[in-house]
Amino acid sequence: MHRIGDGGSLWVWRLLILLQFVSGILSWGKEGHFATCRIAEEYLTEDAKAAVKELLPSSAGGDLASVCSWPDEIRHSYRWRWSGPLHYVDTPDFKCNYEYCRDCHDLGGNKDRCVTGAIYNYTKQLMDFNHGCYSTVEYNLTEALMFLSHFVGDVHQPLHVGFTGDEGGNTIIVHWYGRKTNLHHVWDNMIIDSALKMFYQSDLNNMIEAIQSNITDVWFNDVSSWRNCAANQTACPDPYASESINLACKFAYKDVTPGSTLKNDYFRSRLPIVEQRLAQGGVRLAATLNRIFASGPKVTTT
Ligand SMILES: [Zn+2]
Numbered sequence: 001m002h003r004i005g006d007g008g009s010l011w012v013w014r015l016l017i018l019l020q021f022v023s024g025i026l027s028w029g030k031e032g033h034f035a036t037c038r039i040a041e042e043y044l045t046e047d048a049k050a051a052v053k054e055l056l057p058s059s060a061g062g063d064l065a066s067v068c069s070w071p072d073e074i075r076h077s078y079r080w081r082w083s084g085p086l087h088y089v090d091t092p093d094f095k096c097n098y099e100y101c102r103d104c105h106d107l108g109g110n111k112d113r114c115v116t117g118a119i120y121n122y123t124k125q126l127m128d129f130n131h132g133c134y135s136t137v138e139y140n141l142t143e144a145l146m147f148l149s150h151f152v153g154d155v156h157q158p159l160h161v162g163f164t165g166d167e168g169g170n171t172i173i174v175h176w177y178g179r180k181t182n183l184h185h186v187w188d189n190m191i192i193d194s195a196l197k198m199f200y201q202s203d204l205n206n207m208i209e210a211i212q213s214n215i216t217d218v219w220f221n222d223v224s225s226w227r228n229c230a231a232n233q234t235a236c237p238d239p240y241a242s243e244s245i246n247l248a249c250k251f252a253y254k255d256v257t258p259g260s261t262l263k264n265d266y267f268r269s270r271l272p273i274v275e276q277r278l279a280q281g282g283v284r285l286a287a288t289l290n291r292i293f294a295s296g297p298k299v300t301t302t
Contacts, residue, residue, distance in 0.1 A: 028157045029189035030069045031196070032278060035208050036153040037068035039282025042212065044289060051130070051293040055145045064149060071150040086147070087154050089114035089241060090164040096249040098161055098241045115155045116237040119288075122148035123235035126292045149285055155237050156281035158252045158273070159187045161244035169252060175261040186262060187252055191274045194267055211279050219279065226280050227287040234291045240284065247273055 028036070041064055044052065052064055060067045071087070074080040085106035091098050106113035112121065125144040154160045162168030162184070169183030176190045192207075200206035215223060229236035251273050256262065 028153050028278075029192065030072075031192050031204050031207075032157070032188065032274075033068040033072075033150060033153045034065050034204060035192075035211065035278045036156070036281040036285060037065035037149050038208050039212060039215070039279060040149070040285035040289070041065060043283060043286035045293070047295065048286070048289045048293040052145065052289065055129075055142050057142050057146075064145075067146050068149050068153065070146045083147070085113050086118035086151065087115060088160040088162075088168055089116055089155075090168065091161060091245050093163040093165040096245055098238070098245045100238055100241075115151050115160060116241050118151050119148060119155065119235050119237040122151070123288065123292060127234060130293055130295070148288070152237070152240075152285040152288060153278075153281045155240045156244060156277040156284075157187055158244045158246075158248035158277065159184045161241045162248050162252070169248075172256065172258055174256060174259070177261075177263050183252065183256055187270075187274070191267060191271055195271050195274075207275075211275050211282075214275065215279050215283065219276070223283055226283050229287070229291065235288050236284075240280070243280075244277075247277070 053062055056062060056064065057067065071083060075083050075087070089098065089103050091103050100116060104114040104117045105111050111117075122144045125139045126141060126148065128139075129141050129144075159169040166172050167184070169187065170185075172183040174181060174183050174186065176186050176194075179190075181190060196202050196204060196207055200210070219226075251270050255266070
């Protein structure tokens with residue numbers, strides 16, 4: 001056992017801080033995913049709630065939000081390295097549009113290996129479970145639920161559908177107020193972190209409550225269209241990805257060049273976009289899970 005302050009634990013702390021930074025580069029940070037899933041929990045039907053509860057790992061204590069960052073925590077380990085490309089989709093530079101067939105592949109050109117492809121895939125796995133064609137050998141449905149919940153969040157982060165050439169803003173080095181970082185990290189973490197400090201007494205629950213009251217109040221008329229999915233479709237990640245690259249062009253990339261210092265003007269004009277994307281991610285995750293588990297899980301008994 002290490003005492004706090006001895007060399008070993010100091011090293012462990014440094015590693016943890018580094019890991020947190022590294023994982024933050026790769027998707028909405030922990031706060032963003034927690035917020036999306038917490039918002040989703042509010043909108044689950046009884047059937048979906050029951051199915052989610054059945055599938056959650058015991059470590060979740062019945063709380064979906066507590067495991068929504070899991071895919072970021074494991075993705076750097078050897079066993080899960082294959083899942084890395086599933087957190088984003090890159091689109092052609094400056095085109096500002098997204099097409100599944102053109103864009104959804106990994107760096108090796110393997111089709112369907114991107115965030116929207118992953119959402120379709122894990123939705124299908126969970127649907128099979130719901131229809132009783134479920135085999136524990138084929139899929140781990142606890143993982144499917146955690147991946148789906150995470151990736152519906154990711155596809156709403158505009159720079160997860162960014163340009164190929166700058167890796168969704170990862171290679172655009174900027175200053176966030178005084179701190180050197182990159183544009184992708186600004187959208188994953190920094191805007192949310194600054195908002196928490198400036199407006200929400202550093203309490204994520206306050207920020208989530210503010211977003212929830214916007215959903216029932218400011219965005220009330222839009223929420224049913226957020227839930228919409230083409231006829232007979234269970235998951236609809238393609239329009240979410242199109243919205244994201246649009247917002248990336250209009251807000252994330254706009255007026256940013258390598259070396260820019262981003263501060264109040266950028267922060268205040270982009271925060272409403274971030275909050276709306278967290279809201280949409282939550283409402284749509286719930287709508288997707290509600291469609292998947294519409295008639296309750298039918299586990300086959302033999
Ligand atoms: Zn991610």
